[in-house]
C-alpha cells in the first residue's frame with residue numbers, strides 16, 4: 001500500500017513587494033504553484049491516500065485566493081479517487097477555538113481535515129491516527145504518547161505537527177510553535193510510519209518518521225538543497241530503499257552569494273554588479289553579504305546600477321556587516337544585558353551570532369550619535 005506525505009504548504013503566505021501584471025504577490029503565487037506541482041505528483045503516483053501534516057494554510061483566516069487554490073487542488077484529488085487527509089498545524093490553529101475553522105469548510109468538500117482534537121481515520125487496510133496542533137504543548141504531548149496503532153488495521157500511520165528537540169530549528173519560534181522531547185518518537189515507534197510536519201527541511205529523525213519539509217523556501221534559514229514530497233511504500237520494511245522515495249518539487253531559487261570584503265574593493269557598486277553574472281540566478285532571490293563595510297561606503301552604493309545588473313533576478317538583498325564607525329577611539333562595549341536581551345529574541349531562521357552582533361552595532365552607533 002502506497003501513501004504520499006507532504007507538509008507545510010503555507011497557502012496564503014506572502015513575501016516581498018513583487019507583483020505580476022494583475023497585482024498578485026509573486027511569492028504568494030510561488031507557494032500556490034508549488035502546491036499545484038505537489039498535487040500533480042500525487043496524481044502521477046496514485047497513492048491510496050495523500051497525507052498533509054499541517055500548515056496547509058499560512059493562517060486560520062485564509063485569503064479567498066488561498067482557499068480557492070486549496071479547493072481546486074482538493075477537487076483534482078477527489079476526481080482521481082485519492083483520499084486527502086490533513087491536520088491543522090500551528091499556523092492554522094486559532095488562539096481561541098474559532099466557530100468556523102477553514103478546515104470545517106474543507107470537510108464539506110470531502111477532505112479528512114482534522115483540527116481541535118485527535119481523530120482516527122480509516123482507509124481500507126490503513127488506519128491514520130491524526131493528531132492536530134494544540135496551543136497547549138502538554139495536551140499535544142499527551143495525545144501523541146497515548147496514540148496507539150489500530151490492531152484491526154494492516155497498516156498504521158501517525159500524523160503530527162511539532163518540532164522535536166535536538167533537530168534543526170527551521171520553523172521553530174513561529175507563532176504557537178510547539179517543540180516536544182525527541183524521546184516521544186520512541187513511544188510511538190510501533191506505527192508503520194510517522195508523518196511529521198513543522199520543520200521546513202527534509203528530515204528523517206527515525207527510520208520510520210519523516211518531515212518532508214515545506215514546498216517552498218520561505219526564509220533564509222531554510223537551506224534545504226531540495227524540496228519535495230515523500231512517497232511511502234508501507235509494504236516495504238523501513239530499512240529498505242523501497243520504503244521511502246522523495247519526489248522533488250521545484251521552487252524558486254534562493255541564493256546567498258559568497259561575502260564581498262568591502263575593505264578589499266575600491267568601487268563597491270562595481271564589485272556587487274559583477275556578482276550578478278553568477279550562474280543560476282535567473283528569477284532567484286539573491287542575497288549579497290558585504291563584510292567590513294563602513295556606513296559611509298555602504299551609503300554610497302549606487303542602488304540603481306546594482307538593480308539594473310540584477311534585473312534578471314526577482315529580488316536582491318544586501319547584507320552589510322558594518323565595521324564600527326569612528327574607529328580610532330575605543331568603542332563602548334555593549335553591556336551584557338543588551339547581549340542577553342537580544343539573544344532571547346532571535347527571530348526564526350536567523351543566526352543568533354549575526355542577529356546579536358548587528359543589534360550591538362546599531363546600539364553602538366546610536367550611542368555615538370547621541371554622544372553617549
Ligand SMILES: [Mn+2]
Nearest residue numbers: 008055171198
Ligand atoms: Mn510550517
